[in-house]
Amino acid sequence: MKRTWSLAPLGVCAFLAAIAIHRPFPLPAGAADSAPDPAVSAATEACLECHALLHPGIVADWRASRHARRTPAQALASEPAARRLSSDSVPAPLADSPVGCAECHALRADEHADAFEHNGVRVHVVVSSADCAVCHAAEAEEYAGNLMAHAFGNLEDNALYRDLQQHILGRTSREGDELSFGAPAEAVKEQACLYCHGTRLAVAGTEERESDFGTMSFPVLTGWPNQGVGRVNLDGSLGSCTPCHTRHSFAIEVARQPYTCKECHLGPDVPVYKVYSSSKHGNLFESQGKNWDFSAVPWKVGADFAAPTCAVCHVSGLADADGGEIVARSHRMYDRLAWRIFGLIYSHPHPRNPLTSTIRSPDGLPLPAALDGRLAAESLIDEAEQARRRATMQGICRACHASSWVEGHFARYERTHTETNAAVSEATRLLAEIWSRGLAAGPDRQGSPFDEAIEQRWCDLWLFYANSTRFAAAMAGGGDYAVFADGQYAQAQVIKDLHDWLSHRALR
């Protein structure tokens, strides 16, 4: 299987010419100094010989990246506020070469179940968050505390969520008068929920493939491809960095634009991008953002950008025009979040622990609130912690808004929790009556709360409409979207429908 690649029958000269000439897109700000690019490692050079021809898009993407144009040692020499890697040091062999193919795909080979011999090097297909942590230790540690890092287990280990998933994705069959849903296949889940939540990767064996270089052997992966936020990697680490730091350019310019968050936060269950793009903030981004600098570290309010993107409020380190810190960067997105506002039946204070499948509500469900809204308070942050997080977020708001504006906005936003939770509560009381009258089979009769038409109509309310209203209140102050597009109008319609269904069926 091993080959001497220098003999490879490929147009190496043409390839080198291509590498040398093509700098496809504007260099990232901060990388455009006049110093020549550092030389790649010999291992990476060997990779590039073939892969630049096999996958020109990957290589071009990487060539345009900071990873290709700086060594970790150079990056470590930046002044602290402008440093783009957080590890105190980087081990010697890595520190002095650009971060190329081999630096990541041959890193920590012994830890990766998918590592395989390839041209004399043990490489692995899937780079994990633990690989990235070698240089980006703080971000990896912060991210590990997020709900997102645990998105696979939080879904798959929660019996109620699995039940919901089955009644969305499972194959249906009707026998007599009964409609039933089968357990969804792994391939179906990977295509659906796990696309964003992340799959559990595994090595299923080895396959031989014919290539220009003869028969070669590769691992066969299950759960692949996947770039979900909570992917269970082949070194056992949780989470993937590539959903936001996309592919081989890893560009902070991409991560900071809302299109990145939109990949998973767009549907009616979490209409973040839709609400943002109908807000004043979204308007300014769409109208003027083409002139902003999305790469500056630190990121200066007013100097680099004029209105927030998702990253501004939730992740990025911000400074004023003098470089004075407004808020520290944190990949623990919850540092600025007092509430969890979507995905659950009721909104509630943020969970203390990112592993949510072990939470139990007062009525014994794997949920942060009972069906009647009572909170699993011991699993959730307390008011003092909520206040701290609210204050952190408000500090960002005040960079562009006076205090009375900020306080008025937050008062309305938190009022929205009260209102939407009251609507959910009323709808749930209606469903409970439907169940208690035997018009549908609920948990009291060992029925799934998700397998009948009227139950799914109830889901519409909390899964889509209540949280759409909350998002609109959180980001935009409300408006047309909140009322008419998946917001309060639809919320009222569900309650009327439940009432109409119950009234009619009860008469039967």
Added chain:
Amino acid sequence: MKRTWSLAPLGVCAFLAAIAIHRPFPLPAGAADSAPDPAVSAATEACLECHALLHPGIVADWRASRHARRTPAQALASEPAARRLSSDSVPAPLADSPVGCAECHALRADEHADAFEHNGVRVHVVVSSADCAVCHAAEAEEYAGNLMAHAFGNLEDNALYRDLQQHILGRTSREGDELSFGAPAEAVKEQACLYCHGTRLAVAGTEERESDFGTMSFPVLTGWPNQGVGRVNLDGSLGSCTPCHTRHSFAIEVARQPYTCKECHLGPDVPVYKVYSSSKHGNLFESQGKNWDFSAVPWKVGADFAAPTCAVCHVSGLADADGGEIVARSHRMYDRLAWRIFGLIYSHPHPRNPLTSTIRSPDGLPLPAALDGRLAAESLIDEAEQARRRATMQGICRACHASSWVEGHFARYERTHTETNAAVSEATRLLAEIWSRGLAAGPDRQGSPFDEAIEQRWCDLWLFYANSTRFAAAMAGGGDYAVFADGQYAQAQVIKDLHDWLSHRALR
């Protein structure tokens, strides 16, 4: 409370450096001459000393604006076609300084209920359309004639709209077999309908706040924050300019891009942006708009832009490449609108008067058409006026389309009114039969037409689908959006649902 700000313990030098150095974004076209910026007034300089540090985003936004870089006197000296302010003159103290903090926030102090003593100056938090009118008199006067300027009262003073609002926003409760809706709280309305319509601002008292400068006193405002188009201001004036001329940059570049209109014209009740972005016009804007000049006054077809945005057709003054006027600028958006196509049960000729709550339909409702479609003709413009407005709009179309194109387009568009109104009429007949058979409680039995499930289903038709179809016909000529996304497909489905519900319930 008064302080000598020069003693303020702040990094004033650092601040001044920041102000001097940071010109964050490309200067607006027309402002980028080589002349030095005029000096701000002493009052504004005092404001900036603290607020540049407290709210760097606000100050940076303003620094990038024309307001910061020109004095009214300089602006008045432009040739008439290129003038950006319409008042014949500007009073002396204002005319010779850039339009800074104090020029607006301390203007007409005696008129503003929220004016308060702040560092020796009487300032007010909320700048009103009447403040803007000092320099922009024509725009303020034109805008005052719009439905938008009266959007608060047109909603709140119309009993039928209030009823609809209650059955969307009100809290529900179910007693026995009755579902009822409470009156929505002000905070809920402010978060929802009034976000776009505008709130009624009021001063609720005064509060002391601790600040870096000791305890300070501020007015407490209700209805704040708000930037709705029909906001009732604290000087009694109606309407806000900031929904379109956003925040402290006031940039015409923003107002002329469709993202601004999208803030309130996006949901299914008024899907303007969605239809636009699926039209040929929207395609050209999204594909090529980054190369267009959104700041030129006058705005030259072909030279500055290649396809219309919302502003092109509805507001802006347009010229050909020689500067020959195609259409005059008007902030009376209805100058080019023969029809009102959304928000009401039937489309109809535009109202004569922007105060619509006093209109009465032939059947006595506060609506421009009876439930059976008969028009309140005396309150609506006549055919001659419709023809004038149609001709004005068609003059814009003809800048890029031959006459046969334009006439064919308008013939189809007006046919769409006939068709959608026929569909609404049929649905309303079905609902009337539901009411007359006692299957739901309509106005004939003192019932709300909005509080039952089947009634809200009827609303879907006229509130969402009929007008979506009309918007598609108006802007795009129709297509996939009009048929399948909230258009004719959904319209047909409502009628089938009403029929199915009636047929089934009537059998009971």
Added chain:
Amino acid sequence: MKRTWSLAPLGVCAFLAAIAIHRPFPLPAGAADSAPDPAVSAATEACLECHALLHPGIVADWRASRHARRTPAQALASEPAARRLSSDSVPAPLADSPVGCAECHALRADEHADAFEHNGVRVHVVVSSADCAVCHAAEAEEYAGNLMAHAFGNLEDNALYRDLQQHILGRTSREGDELSFGAPAEAVKEQACLYCHGTRLAVAGTEERESDFGTMSFPVLTGWPNQGVGRVNLDGSLGSCTPCHTRHSFAIEVARQPYTCKECHLGPDVPVYKVYSSSKHGNLFESQGKNWDFSAVPWKVGADFAAPTCAVCHVSGLADADGGEIVARSHRMYDRLAWRIFGLIYSHPHPRNPLTSTIRSPDGLPLPAALDGRLAAESLIDEAEQARRRATMQGICRACHASSWVEGHFARYERTHTETNAAVSEATRLLAEIWSRGLAAGPDRQGSPFDEAIEQRWCDLWLFYANSTRFAAAMAGGGDYAVFADGQYAQAQVIKDLHDWLSHRALR
């Protein structure tokens, strides 16, 4: 009617100055050489004299185009890989002038039913695909093989589609307990389905119009305006080039951006743009596309662009950074498509013949699959052809993805066909039972399958949700959009609704 235009009482000098000075937007790459623009033909110059003043937007659009700045002879001299016209030669009078007004609108005059005498020239209003084919022969021929070229007849000649169209667009009336739908008017169809599918143009007569040049005579066209993909032109040719090569700039930069495809591929029946814009590919386009070169021919992966747009995968010729061909350009979009995934009840292998109205399913319907899913196999491509097309598409994927990624992606995608077709089959069985129990009137009782509420609910599943899921699998790998926005969640809800409706009505 003939006039000597040099005497026209217009500001010709001003016009010429305008033409000379205004180069509104950045020149298309490749056109920006230093050579002076070639002179337009005398005939085109005569057109421009008036029309630049009458329709400045059209003329400016054209002035910015390659058509205005190159002659066909110059374009033919490009090296083959960079040629932008495919005809081997262009007839002499056309070859040596830029492609101006007269070159297209007076071309093949005898073939066009709308040709009319205008200032001494026989011109036609509507330029057809056969006109474009004079210079772009290969594209016209390729395009003629597409379903799109036949989109008018494929809709209008299919009785089942006409029936669906009638029950969406037709006027409803209710007599007794029967709801009926009239045949939709031509104007309504032109506004709706035919906007994208294309109208059948016809000349209805001649009209006189008063103009600045006296009374002039023009043809009256029915079906106009229209720019649908399958327009039946007045020379008998099928298809229009302007839906993608928009209006008078004909810019490849526009055609290659996804906003063009979005014009017709946006609604829930074909949510291509929505899915794309929530995918990683869409994210990269929206975040970084402003720096890409959309005009290069050939189009180099990595050098010109970093992620696919619609055109990359479906139409464009692609090369690696050295110019080595990755895939040949083809306006036969199906060359890369193994499946047809929308618009029909079941997804299925692509039809062999673009004329689909003659296809008959095993149960005798004008459909590629029976109501129970059995394929009209003899009308569809076989597995070998599917494999060829899949391989062509995968070759594009591999420019940026390793083989295991590509294979994993396609395995999941094709699994999605199995799953969505199973869901459609289950829903159809439910509807068949509804029909067989006489609860609705289906084809077995000479009823339309589209005229009752429960039938349209069944349509929702296959017309919207099954294909949304497939598009998400095809383009993005799935995720939030596929599950919650018109995908699997909604698919499950339809099945539950059909079951609930049947169970309840059967009890009656």
